[in-house]
Amino acid sequence: MRNRFASLFGVTCLVGVLFTLSTTSSAGQPPVVERHVKVYREPGRFGGWPANHGIWSWSDEILVGFSRGFSKENGEEFHYHLDRDKAEDFLLARSKDGGVTWSVEVPNPPGAISGSRGARHAAMPAGLKDEQPVEFREPIQFTHPDFAMIVRMQSHMHGTSQISVSYDRGKTWLGPYLLPLFGHTGVMGRTDYIVNGPEDCLLFLTATKSDGKEGRPIVVRTLDGGRTWTKVASIGPEPPGYAVMPSSVRLSATDLVTTVRVRDQSRKLIEAYASHDNGRSWSFLATPVTEMGEGNPPCLVRLADGRLVLTYGVRAKPYPVLARLSSDQERTWSEPFVVRGNGGSQDVGYPRTVVRADGKIVTVYAFHEPGQIDCNIEATIWDAGEP
Numbered sequence: 001m002r003n004r005f006a007s008l009f010g011v012t013c014l015v016g017v018l019f020t021l022s023t024t025s026s027a028g029q030p031p032v033v034e035r036h037v038k039v040y041r042e043p044g045r046f047g048g049w050p051a052n053h054g055i056w057s058w059s060d061e062i063l064v065g066f067s068r069g070f071s072k073e074n075g076e077e078f079h080y081h082l083d084r085d086k087a088e089d090f091l092l093a094r095s096k097d098g099g100v101t102w103s104v105e106v107p108n109p110p111g112a113i114s115g116s117r118g119a120r121h122a123a124m125p126a127g128l129k130d131e132q133p134v135e136f137r138e139p140i141q142f143t144h145p146d147f148a149m150i151v152r153m154q155s156h157m158h159g160t161s162q163i164s165v166s167y168d169r170g171k172t173w174l175g176p177y178l179l180p181l182f183g184h185t186g187v188m189g190r191t192d193y194i195v196n197g198p199e200d201c202l203l204f205l206t207a208t209k210s211d212g213k214e215g216r217p218i219v220v221r222t223l224d225g226g227r228t229w230t231k232v233a234s235i236g237p238e239p240p241g242y243a244v245m246p247s248s249v250r251l252s253a254t255d256l257v258t259t260v261r262v263r264d265q266s267r268k269l270i271e272a273y274a275s276h277d278n279g280r281s282w283s284f285l286a287t288p289v290t291e292m293g294e295g296n297p298p299c300l301v302r303l304a305d306g307r308l309v310l311t312y313g314v315r316a317k318p319y320p321v322l323a324r325l326s327s328d329q330e331r332t333w334s335e336p337f338v339v340r341g342n343g344g345s346q347d348v349g350y351p352r353t354v355v356r357a358d359g360k361i362v363t364v365y366a367f368h369e370p371g372q373i374d375c376n377i378e379a380t381i382w383d384a385g386e387p
Contacts, residue, residue, distance in 0.1 A: 029385040031323065031337045039064070039093045039102045039364055040377035046071045046082045047377040048350065048366045051245065051297040053090070054191030055352035055364060056148040056170065060098040062354055063170045064364045064377075065150065065191075066091055071374045081347055081373055092170055099362035099379050107173065133162055133178040139225020140165055142195040151189040151203065152176070161189030161205065163226070179220075182231040184208045188215060190297075194250050199225035202232070202279055204246040204258060209238050217246040217260050219279045235273050235282045241265060245297035249308070254278050257285070259298040259310065268295035270312060288324055288333050292316070296349040303384060304359055311339060311363050313349015318342050321349055321365050321380070327387045339363050339380045344370035359383075 040047045046069040053065025068091050072083035092105040141147065148166045150173075153159055164175035181187055184207040192204040200223050206215040217235040222228060236243055241263035248258035256275040262268070270289035273282045289298075293316025301309050311323045321340040324333045339351075340363075347368035354362050360381055367378045 028387045031325070031382060031385045033339065033380055033382045034360070035100075035381050036340060037100060037102070037379050037381070038376060039095075039379050040066065040068075040091070040104055041374070042068070043374065044071055045069065046080070046347075046375045048080070048082070048347065048375055050352045050364050050366065050377065051299065051350035052190055053152075053352075054148075054150050055354055057354040057356075057362075058146065058169060059357045060096065061169065062095045062099055062362060062364075063148065064093050064352055066093065066366075066377050073373050081345060081368060081375055093364075093377065094170070095362075095379075098356045098358070098360065099364075099381050102379070105170075133176050136177050136227060139199050139227055140201070140222075141167070141198055141225065142201045143198045147195075149191070149193060149201075151179075151191045151193070151205070153188045153190070159186055159188075161187045163189075163203075165226075177226065179203075179205075180229055182207060182218065182220060182229075184218075185212050186214075188244070190245055192246050192248055194248060194256070196250075199223065201226070202248075202256075203229070204235075204248045206244040206246070207234075209242075213242070215242045215244045217243055217258065219248075219258075221279070232279045233275075233281060235260070236271070236284065239264060243271070247298045247300045249300055249302055251302075257300075257308075258282075259288070259300055261295055261297045263295060268292040270298045270310070286331075286333070288326075293319075294346055299351050299353045299363075301353050301355050301361070303355060303361075305387070307384065307387060309353065309361065309384060311351045311353045311365075313351060313365060315346040315348060319345065319348045319368075321351055321363065321367070323363070323382075323384075325384060339382060340365065340367060340378070342370065344368040344372060347375040 048067050050066045055064040067088050069088040070083040070086040093102045095102045144167050146169045148170050153161045161179045162176035164173045166173045186208040188206040194202040203220050207218045219232045220229045221232050243260045243262045245261045246258045259272045262271050272285040274285050275282045293314050296313040299311045308326045313321050322336040323339050345368045351363050351365035364379045368375045
């Protein structure tokens, strides 16, 4: 039953939840890092943004997506050591030993995209050259044992989003299939979904606000294998700034939770929302993270003992990747646990996290080492301890 639950509700970082556990009791064991490993490192190249792509796991086999660009020295305080005048492409990294060793794969076909911010989100593993949407023919089988789905946006603000699916653990992909706009002028999708059944899936997206600006999270649903999608609800009130990049998890047949990256005037936060009617309405839960430097998306996972783990990067000195845990469904949160410390610049974070079959946690993130120009994709294997 545990493995079936993981296959249905733990596919990507939507596979997770953002809860935190209350402060570790004296009777328990605190979290501990076991090792840091390299996922992708290439001289002169910039690896970034696993959160914009997704992570999937099948027991100890893990697949994660990321972008590869060209490095450029832009100064420590600049937003990315990335040469925006050169093309980026999309890569996958796979581990078959629980995140200890990794190999890099080029999706078929490889997709090169322009270096502009608006086009960065276009690359995806697709079935056609130039990644044009294709006609939908057969219903998606969301509960296939080797299933993976990736959600990508065509542009940063006013474009549409697409999905591609795989039934062989990301070795080959079908699609991309175009998603509706759901009454918005733009939909900015990253990979965050919850599988309910063979042809039933919830998809969490970011849509434009009423003023046409980014953004407000929404949840949509298909009951017919992706042939049609319907908007279920908006999540939270329309923000004065933006609320983007949800990471969501199912707790029961009716209870869901999601966490979102929020910019509210001068503050950069992570907020949590809960639904008790399978996504039809949402209520504010908490602000588990109140300061994140320039901001970073959340990633949530659920442990076998029921605790929830939130991982995130902080784009402010000392540029760490942190985790918080909750053992009481977000009513209280632990103090931050340092998954990885002392990055070299704001090029840190955008993590995706999965839980291995043995309960160990694997967090994959972008990381800029001090004194270097290149940004790498790295992973930390760690143990959440005991409550």
